[in-house]
Each structure stands twice: as C-alpha cells, then as structure tokens.
Amino acid sequence: MDKNRRNWIKAGASAAVGSMLMGQNLSQAQTANNGQQALVVTPLPGKIGMRLATARLGNSSVSTVIVVLDDGRVVDLKSEAQRQNMTLGFDASSMLALVASGNAGFAQVKAVVDRAAQQSGLPNVSQTTLMSPIPRPDRNIYCVGWNYLDHFEEGKNARADKAVQKLPDHPVFFTKATHTMNGPFDPIPHDITNSNTTDWEAELAVVIGQRGRNIPEDKAMDYVFGYAAYNDTTSREVQQKRHGGQWFKGKSLDGHGPMGPWIVTAAGVQLDDVRVICRVNGVEKQNASYKQMYFKIPRIIAELSRGMTLEPGDIIATGTPSGVGFARTPPEFLKPGDLLETEITGVGIIRNPIRSEV
Structure with missing residues (x-):
C-alpha cells in the first residue's frame, strides 16, 4: 500500500492552494449552454485540499483537467505545464489518469499550481463548462x-x-x-x-x-x-x-x-x-x-x-x-x-x- 499517498494530498495541496490564494468567497455564473444559477466557490477549510474538475474552457470542444482556486480562477494543468516547460507524467485531459498517477503525479500538480497561482490572467471558472469530474468511468x-x-x-x-x-x-x-x-x-x-x-x-x-x-x-x-x-x-x-x-x-x-x-x-x-x-x-x-x-x-x-x-x-x-x-x-x-x-x-x-x- 502507498502509505504516503494521503499525506501528499494533505500537505502538498496545502501549499498549492493555501498560501497562494486570496481565500475569499466568490460567486461566478456557470452559464455555459444551460443558464445555471451562480456557481459558488467557497474556500476550503484551513485552506488545504484541491478542487479538481474536468472542463471545457471557453469555446473549446476538448475537455481538460483544471484546478479551481479559492478565488474562482482556474489552472488548466495541460496548458500551464506546457507554458512552464514541464512534462507531466500523466494525461492532463483525464482525471482517471491523474488519480492513477499516484504521488509523482500529485507532486507535479502541486508544482504547476504553485507557480500558476502567482500569475495574473488566469481564466475564471465562469469561463468554463464543467463536466462530470470523471466523465467516462472505467467501471460501474x-x-x-x-x-x-x-x-x-x-x-x-x-x-x-x-x-x-x-x-x-x-x-x-x-x-x-x-x-x-x-x-x-x-x-x-x-x-x-x-x-x-x-x-x-x-x-x-x-x-x-x-x-x-x-x-x-x-x-x-x-x-x-x-x-x-x-x-x-x-x-x-x-x-x-x-x-x-x-x-x-x-x-x-x-x-x-x-x-x-x-x-x-x-x-x-x-x-x-x-x-x-x-x-x-x-x-x-x-x-x-x-x-x-x-x-x-x-x-x-x-x-x-x-x-x-x-x-x-x-x-x-x-x-x-x-x-x-x-x-x-x-x-x-x-x-x-x-x-x-x-x-x-x-x-x-x-x-x-x-x-x-x-
């Protein structure tokens, strides 16, 4: 058993989403295709943990895995890794691949988000179409x-x-x-x-x-x-x-x-x-x-x-x-x-x- 797995999720995500973020409530409209009511992004308790979503950004028909920050901005893992010249060890368009990547993959997510959260110009969750986090489960x-x-x-x-x-x-x-x-x-x-x-x-x-x-x-x-x-x-x-x-x-x-x-x-x-x-x-x-x-x-x-x-x-x-x-x-x-x-x-x-x- 990978005993360090949960510790990564605890400690690694804290640095990625805690000290870097504004930590304010933000309501953003999730309006893509369905006119839904405002989507509320509430800061996570103690500023630890991550929100991992599968989404289409803007008018794109291609889905990707994103991290939704406490201030409503989103980090597109694939595009951000490319911008940072980082080669990910998992397919960033697949939540299943990220989950299966273990500690190594999660450490890469942490590194990408750490750097991305410091920059301006990140898209907002209101500019995404959120899908099921796991759109095509492998099993029932x-x-x-x-x-x-x-x-x-x-x-x-x-x-x-x-x-x-x-x-x-x-x-x-x-x-x-x-x-x-x-x-x-x-x-x-x-x-x-x-x-x-x-x-x-x-x-x-x-x-x-x-x-x-x-x-x-x-x-x-x-x-x-x-x-x-x-x-x-x-x-x-x-x-x-x-x-x-x-x-x-x-x-x-x-x-x-x-x-x-x-x-x-x-x-x-x-x-x-x-x-x-x-x-x-x-x-x-x-x-x-x-x-x-x-x-x-x-x-x-x-x-x-x-x-x-x-x-x-x-x-x-x-x-x-x-x-x-x-x-x-x-x-x-x-x-x-x-x-x-x-x-x-x-x-x-x-x-x-x-x-x-x-």
Missing part, C-alpha cells in the same frame, strides 16, 4: 443502499418488496452502469413512456485513490482520493416492480447519476461537518449529516474491498438520507422542467434540470 459506480436509518424506515411501507424489514448487518451494495454518469449542470433525461417515477437521492461520492484489496478498516481512509456531490437518480417503477425487483436497471438509466462540480481532495473535506442536502425547485427535500450514516466510509471501503479489488478512480456513492419522493404521502416524483439540486456542504453544489425526451 458502486453504491450503498439503506445507509441512513431514517431512509430505511421511511421506505418500509412504500417499497414493493417487503422481504427486508430489518437493516442488514453489512452494507448493501449495488452498482449503476457507467452511462448513468452526467455532468453537474447537465439535464437529466425523462422518458414518460418508460416511467414517470423518477426520484432523487442526494449522496456523498467517494473517489478511490489507489488500488486495494482486503483493505483494513483502520487503513481505509488512506485509499480515499477525494469527494464530490452525487445524485443516485432512480426510476422507482423500474427499480421495484420490473425485472424481478432487482435494482440495477432502475438505477442505471442514461444520465441518472450527475456528479461534481469537482472532486475535493480528501484533506479539504471535514467529514463530520458535511451535510447531504437535496432541493427540488428550491424546496428542501433531504438534509442529513455524515455523522448520521449507519456505515461510515472506512467500513464501506473495508467491506467492499473484501476479496474484490478497488481501482484508482472507482466511485462509491455512500447512500442517501430520508426525504426521497416515493416514500412521501402522497408520493412525489421529478417531472420535466424541475430543477434538481444536490449539495454536499464543504464540497459543492450540482444543479440538474429535468428534460423530457418525448
């Missing part, structure tokens, strides 16, 4: 079901399958297909001819930073690269009433997994202060603390990796709190024209309009 997104007690209880009577009446002793795992991945401000497709029961599930996503198998619980956090906001958008009818009641298809419709707006590296997030919040058209539907999770991240990683290898860039959605639509009286579901907002405090906010495909 891992998900944890029933990880908040209130969510498990609220769904007992509403679920079509009544077989499970007691919270399992181990985390419940399922996966979402890779084509569910969607950008932080992109529309979520809605096809009424397939189902009119699209539901929200705000979640904290964990990005794995290094390969591991049979990871001990007390070492699990060393394998965390960072965190992002995620929504496990779900078609309830497909999930619960079709295909034998198994979850995969109902969780795996195209575009039903927006993520972003960036990955905040592990040191930049104080988990005990994190809240998972969902709003629909500005109305709060979910709001819970990380501390309310039944299985915390170390336990999730330890159990998921038992006999099964996790790879750099793997995504784990850690579960949703109570307040989902299908368990309400009467049930509530997303409809075309709605705006779904997912906020992870200290990490970021994503906003996805619901768009009809019919």
Whole structure:
C-alpha cells in the first residue's frame, strides 16, 4: 500500500492552494449552454485540499483537467505545464489518469499550481463548462443502499418488496452502469413512456485513490482520493416492480447519476461537518449529516474491498438520507422542467434540470 499517498494530498495541496490564494468567497455564473444559477466557490477549510474538475474552457470542444482556486480562477494543468516547460507524467485531459498517477503525479500538480497561482490572467471558472469530474468511468459506480436509518424506515411501507424489514448487518451494495454518469449542470433525461417515477437521492461520492484489496478498516481512509456531490437518480417503477425487483436497471438509466462540480481532495473535506442536502425547485427535500450514516466510509471501503479489488478512480456513492419522493404521502416524483439540486456542504453544489425526451 502507498502509505504516503494521503499525506501528499494533505500537505502538498496545502501549499498549492493555501498560501497562494486570496481565500475569499466568490460567486461566478456557470452559464455555459444551460443558464445555471451562480456557481459558488467557497474556500476550503484551513485552506488545504484541491478542487479538481474536468472542463471545457471557453469555446473549446476538448475537455481538460483544471484546478479551481479559492478565488474562482482556474489552472488548466495541460496548458500551464506546457507554458512552464514541464512534462507531466500523466494525461492532463483525464482525471482517471491523474488519480492513477499516484504521488509523482500529485507532486507535479502541486508544482504547476504553485507557480500558476502567482500569475495574473488566469481564466475564471465562469469561463468554463464543467463536466462530470470523471466523465467516462472505467467501471460501474458502486453504491450503498439503506445507509441512513431514517431512509430505511421511511421506505418500509412504500417499497414493493417487503422481504427486508430489518437493516442488514453489512452494507448493501449495488452498482449503476457507467452511462448513468452526467455532468453537474447537465439535464437529466425523462422518458414518460418508460416511467414517470423518477426520484432523487442526494449522496456523498467517494473517489478511490489507489488500488486495494482486503483493505483494513483502520487503513481505509488512506485509499480515499477525494469527494464530490452525487445524485443516485432512480426510476422507482423500474427499480421495484420490473425485472424481478432487482435494482440495477432502475438505477442505471442514461444520465441518472450527475456528479461534481469537482472532486475535493480528501484533506479539504471535514467529514463530520458535511451535510447531504437535496432541493427540488428550491424546496428542501433531504438534509442529513455524515455523522448520521449507519456505515461510515472506512467500513464501506473495508467491506467492499473484501476479496474484490478497488481501482484508482472507482466511485462509491455512500447512500442517501430520508426525504426521497416515493416514500412521501402522497408520493412525489421529478417531472420535466424541475430543477434538481444536490449539495454536499464543504464540497459543492450540482444543479440538474429535468428534460423530457418525448
């Protein structure tokens, strides 16, 4: 195991994003193609950690990995490395390549950002189109079901399958297909001819930073690269009433997994202060603390990796709190024209309009 990995993310990013930056709140409009509301860049706690995003700059059709600074400026790793005559050891257009590059790659990111942050003329985040941080995952997104007690209880009577009446002793795992991945401000497709029961599930996503198998619980956090906001958008009818009641298809419709707006590296997030919040058209539907999770991240990683290898860039959605639509009286579901907002405090906010495909 690469024991120094997490230390790099802690200490190296501090120099890159801490002493060099203005450290002021800045609201910038994320208007590319979708007229989204203002994108708020909030300084990271203690000025440590990095915001790593995948974006298109200006009118470019080519995506690249950027670092979003506390003052709203962005560092394009590829172009900045070229300007600084530095040869990167990873493909700077790929977040997966950066994550997999380990300590050496992260040290290069630190060096590029250290120098770039001192110059004027850097573009602003408002001049970018933010994509999912990992637009094309190599593998399915891992998900944890029933990880908040209130969510498990609220769904007992509403679920079509009544077989499970007691919270399992181990985390419940399922996966979402890779084509569910969607950008932080992109529309979520809605096809009424397939189902009119699209539901929200705000979640904290964990990005794995290094390969591991049979990871001990007390070492699990060393394998965390960072965190992002995620929504496990779900078609309830497909999930619960079709295909034998198994979850995969109902969780795996195209575009039903927006993520972003960036990955905040592990040191930049104080988990005990994190809240998972969902709003629909500005109305709060979910709001819970990380501390309310039944299985915390170390336990999730330890159990998921038992006999099964996790790879750099793997995504784990850690579960949703109570307040989902299908368990309400009467049930509530997303409809075309709605705006779904997912906020992870200290990490970021994503906003996805619901768009009809019919």
